[in-house]
Amino acid sequence: MLTIAKNLYDYRELMATLAWKNVTLRYKQAYLGIAWAILKPVMLMLIFTLVKSFVGIESGDIPYPILVFAALMPWTFFQESTSEGVTSVVGNTALIKKIYFPREIFPITSVLTKLVELGISFVILAGLMVWYQMMPSIYILWVPLIIAYTILAALTIAFAGAAINVYYRDVGAALPVMLSLLMYISPVIYPLQLVKDKLLVQQAAGEWSDTLYTLYTLNPLAGIIDAFQNVVLRGAPPDLNAMIPGAIMIVILLPLSYLYFKRAESYFADVI
Template identity: 60%
Template sequence: MLQFAANLLRYRELVAIMAWKQIIVRYKQSYLGLAWAVLKPLTLMLVFTLLNSFVNIPSAGIPYQVLSFTALIPWIFFQESTSEGVSSIVSNAQLIRKIYFPREVFPLTGVITKLAEFCINVLVLALLMAWFGVMPAATIVWVPLLLVYTIFASLALALAGAALNVFYRDVGTMLPLLLQLMMYASPVIYPLEVVRNKLVGEQVAGEWSDVLYFLYTLNPLAGIIDAFQRTVLKGQAPDIGAIWPGLVLTAILLPVSYALFKRAEQSFADIV
């Protein structure tokens, strides 16, 4: 990981240039441009709101539209940055064959590119909160740290996924389905409090309840999304009990993922 940090520092200008180029290329021939970044979370928010009108999902007194949009911001950033990172090596095959620089620049650029869309969606959230009269809490200062955590969680999947996708293209094909399933295992539609109350409070799974809750929080997005909602909307610090399992898992997976990526790196130019 020290090598990763050193390469990031050394090639920071290249990462910035490539990220900016990807943003320009993606939206320059689009009539709506970066507005497409807003349409996805807004559309999902409306669908979830319609669902909420039938099942009445608990929202702790916060307008459900605001609660769900706050959950969608980190989730969509994670989903799309991971997808971008996994496909980054294959999609840059011609450049990889022509010149050498550390290949981790490509997955990292894929993740960094999505920061622009993340910032736009934060602005939309601010407008949504103003519309519903929800004041941001002072604990919003936690958000930059949570964003860094989300980036690390995304890279933990993107680095290994990018390497495997070079050798097994099924990885890129399967990824959207796996991420879609992962969304339902994350507190996007419903708050984490619902899961906590059922498993920890009511012990609905009997003696397995605490184990199942622990397994649920191994998903880094469970703690991240809950922390976003707590710090932005509720004026609470992140729930350490919900965050630490996923944080530990990410701390383990990220160096393993990077080691796998570096081991496969020397074969990229021959295969892509």
């Protein structure tokens, strides 16, 4: 970890340059520019709210539009930072062939760049909270830790995915589809409380109910999204029981993903 931190510090100017390039290139030729960072979560919120009116998803005391927007914030950040992290090495072929520097800078920078769009989403969320007359509680101080946890979850996939994508470009094409499927087994459209009620309270799956709930929470996004909604909207602390299984997965898989990336790093210039 100390070596990683030292590398990031030594190459901080390069990371800043790459981050600025990522932001400018993403919106340079887009007519609406950075407004797309506003339109995407807002449009998804409106679509999911429309779907909710047909299927009757229970949202408790929190208005559904702001509840689903709060779920979309960490989800969209995870989805887009992971996708760009996986394609970051292949997307910087010219730099890799010209000069050596720690290649993990590419996925890390791609993930951190997405904090700009997340910051815009926070402005929208603040506006929604004013509209619905909701005040944050002291538990909102958990937000930086939840975002940091989301970054680690994204890097877990980005490191291994970026290395594999150098050899098999199908990974970059297949990942958006896989992440879209992951959204439906994450509490984005529906709150985690519905899953708890079905499995832990109603025991809908019989003797397998508790096991299935644990398997469900192995998905780090389950705990992340629920925790974000709790601390921002519900004025409650994160549900650690929902976060621990996913956190254990990240603790195990992130070092393995990084080690795999570093092992493959030596051959990037030859393969690309």
